[in-house]
Amino acid sequence: MHRKGTTPATLDLFADDSPQPLACEQIGPRSFVLRGFALPFIDRVLPSLASVLTRAPFRNMVTPGGRTMSVALSSCGQFGWTTDRSGYQYTRIDPQTGQPWPGMPEVFMELARSAADAAGFAGFVPDACLINRYIPGAKMSLHQDKDEQGYEWPVVSISLGIPAMFLFGGQLRSDATQRVPLFHGDVVVWGGEDRLRFHGVMPVKQAEHPQLGEQRINFTFRRAR
Ligand code: SIN
Ligand code: FE2
Numbered sequence: 001m002h003r004k005g006t007t008p009a010t011l012d013l014f015a016d017d018s019p020q021p022l023a024c025e026q027i028g029p030r031s032f033v034l035r036g037f038a039l040p041f042i043d044r045v046l047p048s049l050a051s052v053l054t055r056a057p058f059r060n061m062v063t064p065g066g067r068t069m070s071v072a073l074s075s076c077g078q079f080g081w082t083t084d085r086s087g088y089q090y091t092r093i094d095p096q097t098g099q100p101w102p103g104m105p106e107v108f109m110e111l112a113r114s115a116a117d118a119a120g121f122a123g124f125v126p127d128a129c130l131i132n133r134y135i136p137g138a139k140m141s142l143h144q145d146k147d148e149q150g151y152e153w154p155v156v157s158i159s160l161g162i163p164a165m166f167l168f169g170g171q172l173r174s175d176a177t178q179r180v181p182l183f184h185g186d187v188v189v190w191g192g193e194d195r196l197r198f199h200g201v202m203p204v205k206q207a208e209h210p211q212l213g214e215q216r217i218n219f220t221f222r223r224a225r
Pocket of ligand 2: 199
């Protein structure tokens, strides 16, 4: 109801054109889904991503068990994550190019830091950003992110492109998993007591995204050393 001259200022907060409050879902004691958090960064993220990928192209790595991953990987930052028959590790050099991994673009750093901050992890300075590309059918089995030197900093995960169903489990592989649908621009942050929780991604369904086509790109920012 609108009465001339007495409209309370608070009503303006709910006007149609006002920015919506950030939707934040808590999925663990120190784990959060920040819906759409990355959207304001995307116009700057995509050109930076393209530049990183020209220097460190996507590749399908082989696990120590000899399986070729359905997800294609790249990295940027001081350290990149690799896997081959000898194991998982962080390296300063991209084994495919023999060059250092591309530096972490400023906008990537800004996005990771502000998402960590919003989830209660102020002061996060990632030194590694893994870049995963899922085409329809690609998946990531349940695993822990545990190749980092310490676990005092969170993992900050950004989803771009077509949707995926993220599985968020517990401290044991056999623990029940929550299913968390992730869309373009969503960010998941898990740290503290949740840092080593098992997680994975169900096979990505066929879909097309207006900017990214038939793919889902995921960044995971970590502090490797
Ligand atoms: C990962 O666990 O490294 C990737 C998670 C995701 O793609 O959402
Ligand atoms: Fe992971």
